[in-house]
């Protein structure tokens with residue numbers, strides 16, 4: 001399958017402000033008549049941001065707002081000055097997204113084809129795509145599986161493939177939505193290490209609180225609001241105490 005490029009509202013690639021971060025301005029979101037986020041105003045500039053909170057508190061919705069997968073019903077989200085409502089294509093080039101379930105992300109039959117898919121969509125030249133695919137296969141121990149059906153990989157390998165597929169598009173930031181929830185302990189640790197070693201800025205939504213050691217900032221989402229915002233040392237014990 002090939003995607004045809006659709007011109008965005010506003011047409012030309014808009015001018016960004018590199019380094020401005022992700023700016024949420026009085027953001028609210030509703031599904032039908034149900035409010036799942038409201039009054040969220042904050043700017044993310046840190047290298048590593050964690051997002052925690054109870055089931056149904058609005059974390060996934062928050063994560064999806066950051067690269068335009070979800071558009072806010074009120075307020076706005078700007079990524080390096082680019083509005084996710086009107087400049088989604090440019091936003092997605094900057095912010096990659098890794099889903100909880102890698103099967104939601106793997107679209108091509110073989111591992112190598114899947115890795116090539118994102119950069120192909122971006123119009124990256126074939127030689128450069130081949131180089132990136134090799135790099136990702138090597139880096140994530142998938143070289144032996146290059147021509148294997150992606151759906152036959154183990155759960156841990158699939159999650160690595162999903163991460164590698166996003167990295168092949170060279171985003172500056174990556175949002176992870178519960179990337180270890182479906183993994184066993186060994187693969188959870190492996191994916192945690194992979195996230196830890198990334199040079200990109202990351203936002204990680206997780207119920208695995210130990211993933212957040214060493215993070216710069218952790219947000220606690222509660223009933224659609226950011227109820228706490230600080231270092232892991234400040235917010236994680238606060239959250240754990242709230243759960244007691």
Ligand SMILES: Nc1ncnc2c1ncn2[C@@H]1O[C@H](COP(=O)(O)OP(=O)(O)OP(=O)(O)O)[C@@H](O)[C@H]1O
Pocket residue numbers: 031036053054055056057058059060061062
């Ligand atoms: N597409 C949708 N349509 C309608 N309601 C939705 C949709 N997506 C999420 N919701 C509802 O919005 C609320 C917040 O969901 P969200 O997935 O953002 O929470 P979460 O904190 O990520 O939860 P979890 O930890 O269980 O993944 C939930 O009540 C959920 O049922």
